[in-house]
Amino acid sequence: MSDPLLLIEPHGHASRLFMRLEAYRLRSESEIRSALKRHGRRALWIAPSSAAVHLLLGTFPRRRTGDQRLLSLERASDNRLGLLHALFRFVVSVDGGVQLLPMDELTEVLSSANRADLFIGAAVVPTDAAVILYRGNLEPLVVPLTWFRERPDGPIPDPHDLAITDFGQTIRLGAYEAAADALLYEFDEDYRRRAKKRQVETDRSLGGALRRLRLQKGLRQGDFPGVTAKEIARIERGEVKKPHQHTLTAIAKRMGVSADDILTY
Amino acid sequence: MPFGLTLPEPWANRGWKAKIRDRERLEPPHVTILYKTSAWRFALRTGTFLDKEPSPTEVPAEVVGAVRANLTLLRQEWDRMYSENRISTERKAKRKGKSNE
Numbered sequence: 572m573s574d575p576l577l578l579i580e581p582h583g584h585a586s587r588l589f590m591r592l593e594a595y596r597l598r599s600e601s602e603i604r605s606a607l608k609r610h611g612r613r614a615l616w617i618a619p620s621s622a623a624v625h626l627l628l629g630t631f632p633r634r635r636t637g638d639q640r641l642l643s644l645e646r647a648s649d650n651r652l653g654l655l656h657a658l659f660r661f662v663v664s665v666d667g668g669v670q671l672l673p674m675d676e677l678t679e680v681l682s683s684a685n686r687a688d689l690f691i692g693a694a695v696v697p698t699d700a701a702v703i704l705y706r707g708n709l710e711p712l713v714v715p716l717t718w719f720r721e722r723p724d725g726p727i728p729d730p731h732d733l734a735i736t737d738f739g740q741t742i743r744l745g746a747y748e749a750a751a752d753a754l755l756y757e758f759d760e761d762y763r764r765r766a767k768k769r770q771v772e773t774d775r776s777l778g779g780a781l782r783r784l785r786l787q788k789g790l791r792q793g794d795f796p797g798v799t800a801k802e803i804a805r806i807e808r809g810e811v812k813k814p815h816q817h818t819l820t821a822i823a824k825r826m827g828v829s830a831d832d833i834l835t836y
Numbered sequence: 837m838p839f840g841l842t843l844p845e846p847w848a849n850r851g852w853k854a855k856i857r858d859r860e861r862l863e864p865p866h867v868t869i870l871y872k873t874s875a876w877r878f879a880l881r882t883g884t885f886l887d888k889e890p891s892p893t894e895v896p897a898e899v900v901g902a903v904r905a906n907l908t909l910l911r912q913e914w915d916r917m918y919s920e921n922r923i924s925t926e927r928k929a930k931r932k933g934k935s936n937e
Contacts, residue, residue: 750857
């Protein structure tokens with residue numbers, strides 16, 4: 572079940588942007604206090620304006636309680652941001668170069684039952700060659716820029732033109748587009764397990780999993796030091812059901828996963 | 837550049853899309869049908885939906901029809917974009933195998 576959405580709308584600051592959002596609307600300190608009592612364990616708070624953040628901070632306990640998450644849609648000072656990060660487990664705000672979904676799409680994603688599997692925002696950290704992607708439940712996922720692999724004759728991923736599109740289902744870097752599904756499948760084991768359950772049928776063999784993972788990593792059968800391309804091909808075809816442990820370890824090492832994890836792909 | 841299939845109206849105007857993006861799960865080869873926060877993977881080898889959820893029955897018949905009618909084009913696009921996991925060589929090999937049987 573999704574976390575409850577708590578929208579802070581101080582009197583005179585109601586936002587039309589969230590008219591269609593199914594959320595508890597909190598307009599005063601007393602309503603925020605009641606909401607905290609009801610949803611003290613876990614909730615997703617939305618503050619569309621600076622006034623909303625101000626009202627929330629005026630009421631919020633001065634220590635972190637439960638698993639509270641905050642989406643702040645107006646820029647804040649560094650000090651205020653520091654305070655928000657101290658009080659909330661996850662904070663997504665428009666500061667720090669975070670590119671959020673357009674508002675109509677953001678509303679749809681937040682209302683969606685599968686919002687944790689959709690992205691609402693992203694930011695590039697050029698110095699560390701990484702992209703931080705924020706899921707609809709506000710959890711961050713850090714992905715190396717190199718994951719956005721260029722195809723021969725395809726567009727070059729442009730990290731200076733980063734956006735989330737298709738209601739959180741596509742990450743766009745310039746003319747280049749990556750599927751959120753592919754990214755989550757690779758980086759989130761829980762997502763991978765759920766995605767495999769949804770499949771009509773799948774080749775559950777070690778060979779099938781190895782082939783999926785190898786292609787996902789952009790490797791050829793000849794790219795495994797210590798294991799011949801022929802051996803890889805035989806495992807993938809199911810001709811070798813139980814490879815030697817040292818073979819499996821070498822394969823797993825090259826793909827950056829543990830030997831036990833190969834079957835989860 | 838992703839490949840986007842042109843879908844018939846009124847579905848395209850309502851936000852339905854069918855795409856092969858620059859970074860997809862490579863196996864099995866597929867086109868993704870997108871509508872708002874939902875996505876359906878449609879297998880290019882078999883011409884069937886790959887996942888039980890969300891239910892394939894939620895996709896309008898005209899959208900599925902457009903994808904099926906353009907399978908050859910979608911397969912060509914997949915092969916062009918993902919030459920490391922082409923469909924066509926495999927299909928030729930299967931046909932050849934059958935004719936040798």
